[in-house]
Amino acid sequence: MRKILFLCTIILNMTICANNDEINRILASIEQNNGSLKALRKDADIRIMANREEMMPDDPEAEFAYLWGSPHEIGKRQDVNVSQGFDIPLITGMRKKVVSRENELVELNHRWERICVLMEAKKMCIELIYYNALRQELDKQLQWAEHVAALYRKQYDEGNIGMPEYNNAQLNLAEIKHEVARVDIERKRILSELKRLNGGIAVELSSTRYDLHPLPADFEKWYEQMEQRNPMLVYAYKETELNRYRIKVAKKANLPRFSVGYLMENVVGERYQGVTLGISVPLWRNSQRLEYAKTEAEASEMHATNARKEFYEGFHALYQQAEELQQVLLDYHDAVKLYNNAELLVKALDLGEISLMDYLVQMKFYYNMVAKVLEVERDYELIYTDLTQDEL
Secondary structure (H helix, E strand, O other), rough: HHHHHHHHHHHHHHHOOOHHHHHHHHHHHHHHOOOOHHHHHHHHHHHHHHHHHEEEEOOEEEEEEEOOOOHHHHOOOEEEEEEEOHHHHHHHHOOOOOOOOHHHHHHHHHHHHHHHHHHHHHHHHHHHHHHHHHHHHHHHHHHHHHHHHHHHHHHOOOOOOOHHHHHHHHHHHHHHHHHHHHHHHHHHHOOOOHHOHHHHOOOOOOOOOOOOOOOOOOHHHHHHHHHHOOOOHHHHHHHHHHHHHHHHHHHHHOEEEEEEEEEEEEEEEEEEEEEEEEEEOOOOOOHHHHHHHHHHHHHHHHOOOOOOHHHHHHHHHHHHHHHHHHHHHHHHHHHHHHHHOOOHHHHHHHHHOHHHHHHHHHHHHHHHHHHHHHHHHHHHHHHHHOOOHHOO
């Protein structure tokens, strides 16, 4: 029943607020204007270009020799030799496949770097919505406090109340003004941080409500889908596949290298020219390459296994925390609806039905309850952002 009520609350929120659109608009602007993201994109492009050099064949070699004879009568000799070397991984296209997989890892890493920047921005937006809502609630509190302070000032001037009651009303007003100032400072700080992330361009976010998204019903099924999209998990798996493939490449690299070329020899009255074929046997240079590839593959497999375990445990803990916050949020919403007597308290105070101290205690209780609701909503949205980071 409570889950149904929570879903109804979500649907209601989605119909009366559009903060998701505002947040998406800000994130799109940051993605376009953020200097770090632009630099990271350039870095990724540079790494991709550098990787592509690996699938190029070795540079061709050209030799020219001009020899003069001794004694002088035998004449001079000119030699021209041009050759191009090839190895098996290049001929079979294995180098190209390695480069393609390396570039895929570069893109995955860049995607994760992008997600980190956008997650920072989105969490700031969630914090800003929290302070916007808190400021809206404080505006009501401030209005009521000013009304009470004015009422008690008048009664004090008329001699109907004493100094303690008058001071309590003024202190209550001062406390709320101080809280308003604190919230405004936090809002300005977050807007300044968002401006920094947006390349120095100011942003606006006026929403005071969250689109409270429901948790996935089945964690295991959701996690299976998420781990296929999460760039860091995919990176770990792809890196393992690449290192396994590098073992095959290393084995092929231990096979002889070939070269083909053209040779011309010109001596006095004679000229020889034709095709040359060469072979190079890698006895020492590649002796450790295969062993290194095997060790690297084993390390990446261990890393991928450990990464999956850590991600699973981390996301499962976040999911459980979000479930608990969802339950707390329902309880708080019920309590706020049940004990929302703020306006009635003001009227009762005006009519003299309750004392000032009773009014202040009850209003403090109500404000603390509303603040708790806003805090829980904020914390839930922050955790939900972590859980759905792959969707950014």
